[in-house]
Amino acid sequence: MESVQKKIDSRRAKVYTASEFKDMVRRRDPSSREADVVTCGTFGVMSGTMAILCVPVAEAGTFKRADTITLNGVPATVGPCPNESLGLVDCVVYGTSRRDGSYGGGHLFRDMVAGKSIEVEVSAEGRTYRAERTLSEIPFARMVLTRGCFKNYTCFANFSDEDYATIFSGPRPLRRSFGEASVSGCGEINPVQNDPELLYLRPGASALLNGAPAMILGCGTRSSPEKPNLSIEADMHQMRPELMGGFRTSEGPECLTSVASAIPITSEKGLEGVSVLDEDVYLPVADVRDRKPLFREDYASVWKGTDHRVSIDPAKCLGCRECQADLSCPRDAKPSALRRNDLCMDCGLCTYTCVGGVFGADMGSVSFDGRTVPIGVRQSSRSAAEDLCVELKGMVENGNWKLRDVNGKI
Incomplete structure (x- = not known):
């Protein structure tokens, strides 16, 4: 890895985004001499996100210690430090805590x-x-991902004959009788998918968390050798709002988080990892009511030959008094404005709910047990993750990337 870092520092490294490298793999078998670094990324709902804050509230001596605290109505857990009589409150805010059904x-x-x-x-x-x-004005604001960046996730369908409210949906319940499927995961460009044995993505390795310089702490909760995930931390002051946010589901708000990392190719084993393709990444299909995987698909059904971005045809807008696309948008991106903004994550719900058909995207389908079920909502954004890979590639090519936090800058 030292030799790869030297190439990065001298701007001689051969760097590819994950998508660029996969294109090469599909054409031929590249050798480890052809690439030094592959940049990978993912963006989607990650429930295991929390923030640790130290919030100045009042002058010292105003109160002895806080009992409760809310921020924009979102409840936080006070502590662990009491900060007696300092007017400060240390607290932890969960990404899944909520003020109400639409803000968390x-x-x-x-x-x-x-x-x-x-x-x-x-x-x-x-x-x-x-x-x-x-x-x-908040001097300490650190985000910690307790688990995220799963190697692969799960596709959920509703096997019952009633619509089902779940966190694995948009604002509307998941439709009954196999009416639609919900998917998460960015497939072949996900960092852990490209380093499944965590040869590089180990404690101390560098990453980006919501665009901020971050450090991998290790494996996250519920991680296993078969399905690893990561725990990561970063300073919120360096994050970017377009790479994070909230996501409304029929069971309340969830948290959107993005992760990117640059995988160095230092061995044939590492080359094998970054050569993985969507069609090689299995996608478990489960009944959303008990989450037990019953069938297997692959991420090619989600991302290969499908539209990663939603198209907009303003000429089809009917000017409805109450825009169904607006009501159903989990990001509150205001589709009725008929233009993209940084809240849109191409989840695709508007392609189903818009009466006039303004929004379009082939989102693919999953097939199992003799059924073909259309994908109705994507809780991960391949388009945003691909943009992250491009951005990180530029950082590496310009020599602005350390494979490990050797200088303690994070």
């Missing part, structure tokens, strides 16, 4: 990173204290 921790994190003013409310000793703070 993921939305809060994006608003903070976007520089918006956050309403802080603290109860202490029977009194309530309020303040407004921006992220720049």
Whole structure:
């Protein structure tokens, strides 16, 4: 790995995005001499996201210790440090905590990173204290991914004869009787999918978490040799709002997180890892009611030959008084504006709910047990992940990447 780092530092490294390298693999078998680094990324719902904050609330001596705290109405857990009489509150906010059915921790994190003013409310000793703070006024804000970047995830369908409210859907319940499938995972460009034995993605390795320099802490909760995932941390002050956010489901808000890393090719084993293709990555299909995998598909059914981005045809807009695409958009991206913005993650729900057919995308389907079930919602964005890979490639080519945090800059 030292030789690869030297090539990066001198801007001599041969760098490919995951998609570029897969194109090469499909044409022929590349050798380890043809590439030094492959940049990989993923973007999607990652429930295991939390933030550790130290929030200045009031002057020292105003209250002894906080009992509760909310940020924009999202509840946080106070502690562990009591900060007695300092007017500060240490707290942990879960990405899955919620103010209501449409605003949760993921939305809060994006608003903070976007520089918006956050309403802080603290109860202490029977009194309530309020303040407004921006992220720049919060000296410590660290995001920790307790688990994410799964090697592969699961496709969910509703096997029952009733619509089913679930976190594995958009704002509407998952349709009954195999009416649609919900998928997560970016397939062949996912970092862990390209390093399945975690030869490189080990404690201390560098990554990007929501665009910020990050460090891999190790495996995350529920990680296993067959299905590994990662735990990662980064400073929220360096994150970018378009690479994170909230996602509304029929069971309440979830948290969107992005991860990218540059995989060095230092052995034939490493070359084998980055040569994986969507058609090689199996996709378990499960009944959403118990989440037990019953059938197997692959990620080619989701991402190969399908539309990674949703198209927009403004001429088809009927000008409905109540836009169904707006109501069903899990990101509140306002599809009725008829133009893309950085909230759109190409989940594809609008292609089903728009009455006029303004939005279009071939999102593929999964086949099992003699059935073909259309994919109705994507909780991961391959398009955003591919953009991340391109951005990281530029950083590596310009010598702005350390494979490990050797200088303690993170």
